[in-house]
Amino acid sequence: MSDINIRVEGRAGRITLTRPKALNALSHDMCMAIDTALHLWREEEQVALVIIDAEGDKAFCAGGDIAELYETGMRGDFDYGQSFWRDEYRLNALLATYAKPVVSFMQGYTMGGGVGIGCHGRHRVVEESSRIAMPECGIGLVPDVGGSYLLARAPGQLGVYLGTTAARMNASDAILAGFADHFIPRAQWDDLIQILEASGEVDHIISHAHTPPQADLLNLLPEINRLFDAPNLAEIQSQLAAYGSTFAQDTLAVMQRNSPLAMACAIEIIRYLQAETPDMYRALRMEYRYTHRAMQEGDFLEGIRAAIIDKDRNPQWKFANQPVPRDAIDRMLAPLGVDGLKFET
Structure with missing residues (x-):
């Protein structure tokens, strides 16, 4: 497949994602190719x-290839998107629980689907x-994968804060937030990869790691904790509106451009996971409840239209400028019964 290069080098x-002109956007076929390779390598002693x-400097993977999701959804074909998300989420779970170390090297943009393949391994x-x-909330989805x-x-x-605003983390921020582990200057990557291929030993990653600069988000964390310490979207936005800081006002302006339904459901999912020890399988099942319904009942198709089809940046969101009703959140996150996400045993 020209979009991805899968092989064994040494141990x-x-x-390697090979779509740099498309910011290495992840297609359904690419997901399935990765899944197949991982299942094969579990049994290969050489690996x-x-x-x-x-490939490229701009992006590790800037997300899923959503153009085809839009095209099929607008034709009333919701099965394609549901299959894509189902297979992608199973791949995410496989990466998170893989018996052998998974090492990801994430330059430039890593967003959405890129997080799903790059941020669940042991060494990021x-x-x-x-x-x-x-x-995702900017296109009518919840943070998924x-x-x-x-x-x-x-x-x-x-x-x-990160889930509702889509704020971009630099390397240090990503380590602080738990999306990455090691800061290694790009100039050292090729040599390190060759060492890993030859040795099969991940200890070399730690010996190459540098202390990252202080995270930008560290200084903002006290204010974030104060402003986002509320159970739902309406109360968070109320606290942001009442607080006089530039950060609060800028953050509120960003959130007002995103899908209210998606943000409200994202908060619900995160709070649900925080109520107990967060679990990858529970997270993916909850995410799939939303994405399974996102085209028919959510803002996803409208979000894609505004962002990449018409590019008018003027989505007509459901529940714009009003509180999201409780029953709308419950409907998007209700159990799917026989359609619920299942994992291999």
């Missing part, structure tokens, strides 16, 4: 670890240009 299973990287490497985000699991584990109220 390493290698997965001691898995390395996931990408970032560098000077890394920018990681969960931008297991992103809600990471957000629920972030310090304080940082996860709710």
Whole structure:
């Protein structure tokens, strides 16, 4: 497949995304190719670890390939999107629980679906240009691909802030928030990958890691904790509106551009996961309840229209400028019965 290069080099299973002109956007076929390789390598003694990287400087993976999701959804074909998300989420779970170390090298943009393949392995490497985000609420989705699991584990109220605003994290921010582990300058990546291929030993990652600069979000965390310490979207926005800081006002302006339904459901999912020890499987099942319904009952198709089809940046969201009704949240997150997300046993 021209979009992805899967091979074995020495002791390493290698997965390289090869769509740099498309910011290495992840297609359904690419997901399935990765899934197949991971299942195969579980049984291969030669493969001691898995390395996931990408061509180009702009992006590791800027998200899922949503153009086809829009096209099929507008034709009334919701099965394609539901199958895509179902298979993608199963891949995310496989990466998070894989028996062999998975090492990801994430340069430039890592967003949405890129988080799903890059941020669930044991060793997540970032560098000077890394920018990681969960931008789903801006297109009418909730943070998915297991992103809600990471957000629920972030310090304080940082996860709710990142999930509802789509704020971009630099390398240090990503380490603080739990989306990455190691800061290694890009200039060292090629040599490190060659060492990993030859040795199959992940200890070399730690020996190459540098202390990252202080995270920008660290200074903002007290204010984030104060402003996002509320149970629902309406109260968070009320606190932001009442607080006089530039940060609060700028944050409120950002949130007012996103889908209210998606933000309200994102908060609900994160709070649900935080109520107990966050669990990847529970997170993915909750996310799938939303995405399974996102085209028919949510804002997803309208969000894509405004963002990448007409590009007018003027989505007509449901519940714009009004509180999201409780029953609308419950409807989007209700159990799916026989359609619920299932994992291999």
